[in-house]
Amino acid sequence: MTTLSIDVRPAEPQDARNISEAHRLAWQHAYAGIIPHRALTRMIERRGETWWRKAVRGPATVLVADVAGTIAGYATVGLNRARALPQEGEIYELYMRPEYQGIGLGHTLFTEAKRLLKFLECRGVVVWCLEDSDNAVRFFRSNGGIDALEGNEDFDEVRLKKLGFIWQ
Numbered sequence: 001m002t003t004l005s006i007d008v009r010p011a012e013p014q015d016a017r018n019i020s021e022a023h024r025l026a027w028q029h030a031y032a033g034i035i036p037h038r039a040l041t042r043m044i045e046r047r048g049e050t051w052w053r054k055a056v057r058g059p060a061t062v063l064v065a066d067v068a069g070t071i072a073g074y075a076t077v078g079l080n081r082a083r084a085l086p087q088e089g090e091i092y093e094l095y096m097r098p099e100y101q102g103i104g105l106g107h108t109l110f111t112e113a114k115r116l117l118k119f120l121e122c123r124g125v126v127v128w129c130l131e132d133s134d135n136a137v138r139f140f141r142s143n144g145g146i147d148a149l150e151g152n153e154d155f156d157e158v159r160l161k162k163l164g165f166i167w168q
Helices: 013-031 037-046 049-057 105-119 134-142
Strands: 006-010 061-067 070-079 089-096 125-130 146-155 158-167
Touching: 006 105, 013 037, 013 049, 013 061, 013 070, 013 089, 049 061, 061 105, 070 105, 089 105, 125 134, 125 146, 134 146, 134 158
Parallel strands: 089 125
Antiparallel strands: 006 061, 061 070, 070 089, 125 158, 146 158
């Protein structure tokens, strides 16, 4: 019998290439048909291996879901960027490679991201997602988020509505 190892851990600089690949696949899957193609392509290309190597060393924490040496997904967390909100922590991103979606790994990664923010003594958490991203909206609602905030995000000449989910 083979044992499969699954670990949620802080990312390391040597993970940058694999995080970049997970990012590319997850964003293509999540946003194709929502974000205009040219804008989406630019956003993905901007975040190559070098970008992720710097991000891992930056002020935000990058967590990865490592499945037997494959980066199945990642989350970036830190202090809330919208200082006017009472939630002190923010999960900036949480993405899973498409082949790892729907099996509970996203929930595990999300739980660890929230746990880290609690350990850092952040009161409350906010996560933003595009309203048209049905999978993300469903995920955050099913994990107890309350969609209490609204905003907009511009992609080329397209303005998309975003929702802010909160946890106290």
